[in-house]
Amino acid sequence: MVNIAKTETKISIDHLYVRYEDDGTESLRDIHFDIPIHAITALFGPAGGGKSTLLRTLNRLNDMVDVSTRGSVLLDGVDIFSSNIDVVTLRRRVGIVFAQPIPLPFSISRNIRYGLELAGENRRSRLDDAVERSLRAAALWDEVKDRLGDPAIALSGGQQQRLCIARVLALEPEVLMLDEPTSGLDPISTAKVEASLQLLKQDYTVIIAPSSIQQTARIADWAAFMLQGELVEWNRGEDLFSAPRNKKTEDYITGRFG
Ligand SMILES: Nc1ncnc2c1ncn2[C@@H]1O[C@H](COP(=O)(O)OP(=O)(O)OP(=O)(O)O)[C@@H](O)[C@H]1O
Numbered sequence: 001m002v003n004i005a006k007t008e009t010k011i012s013i014d015h016l017y018v019r020y021e022d023d024g025t026e027s028l029r030d031i032h033f034d035i036p037i038h039a040i041t042a043l044f045g046p047a048g049g050g051k052s053t054l055l056r057t058l059n060r061l062n063d064m065v066d067v068s069t070r071g072s073v074l075l076d077g078v079d080i081f082s083s084n085i086d087v088v089t090l091r092r093r094v095g096i097v098f099a100q101p102i103p104l105p106f107s108i109s110r111n112i113r114y115g116l117e118l119a120g121e122n123r124r125s126r127l128d129d130a131v132e133r134s135l136r137a138a139a140l141w142d143e144v145k146d147r148l149g150d151p152a153i154a155l156s157g158g159q160q161q162r163l164c165i166a167r168v169l170a171l172e173p174e175v176l177m178l179d180e181p182t183s184g185l186d187p188i189s190t191a192k193v194e195a196s197l198q199l200l201k202q203d204y205t206v207i208i209a210p211s212s213i214q215q216t217a218r219i220a221d222w223a224a225f226m227l228q229g230e231l232v233e234w235n236r237g238e239d240l241f242s243a244p245r246n247k248k249t250e251d252y253i254t255g256r257f258g
Pocket residue numbers: 020022023025027045046047048049050051052053054065
């Protein structure tokens with residue numbers, strides 16, 4: 001029987017257009033789809049399709065460059081572009097992890113405490129709890145629990161990336177966005193990061209620009225195929241990969257272009 005249980009929407013994107021004003025590039029055109037809560041949504045497609053632009057729009061990181069944006073993005077039903085939205089709070093609620101894990105030049109535990117301390121938290125027990133909770137959530141705790149005081153820079157690449165995920169989780173986001181988080185990692189580290197995402201989606205809404213088509217097929221509960229600024233197709237990951245509805249999607253996932 002077809003499962004028709006209604007999925008709850010965390011972010012609803014409607015008629016979204018984004019243009020970089022410095023060179024006039026219209027990077028997103030009429031994007032519209034919903035991001036379900038407690039699932040992994042993957043944005044995939046060839047270079048320049050607008051995946052990073054969309055991620056940076058969802059927590060308004062793109063405010064820092066000269067962009068013009070039209071359309072709406074609703075987070076729990078509230079438009080993130082409305083004038084009374086506090087962007088600092090928005091960016092805590094919708095956290096982002098980038099391709100290159102760049103730990104701060106501190107110990108493992110201080111990497112995680114740091115953001116909270118900046119936000120004014122100075123209670124030792126709260127900070128210690130956050131370190132353990134975040135490292136567990138990022139599936140790193142067992143590997144580092146006996147050496148929390150060691151320099152973070154001594155961790156492997158895959159451990160550093162999970163540390164960077166843990167650092168964002170310490171701030172208790174609702175949505176976790178990751179932009180090609182495994183692009184520099186070996187297959188074993190990549191598998192560990194992917195495994196941590198499977199845990200994380202139970203508590204968070206995960207949006208990822210995967211590092212490859214294969215990774216998209218492995219992890220996407222929902223997949224959005226983006227091509228030259230447009231949304232070509234959006235569907236449940238397994239359906240999109242087993243029965244693409246659009247010829248362009250089919251060509252891309254079967255390796256005929258891109
Ligand atoms: N800061 C910027 N200023 C001007 N144009 C930009 C800027 N950032 C991105 N663009 C342009 O917007 C378009 C989409 O880029 P974006 O980085 O979002 O694509 P992407 O899908 O993430 O690509 P990739 O797979 O290479 O990461 C491209 O044409 C790019 O040149």
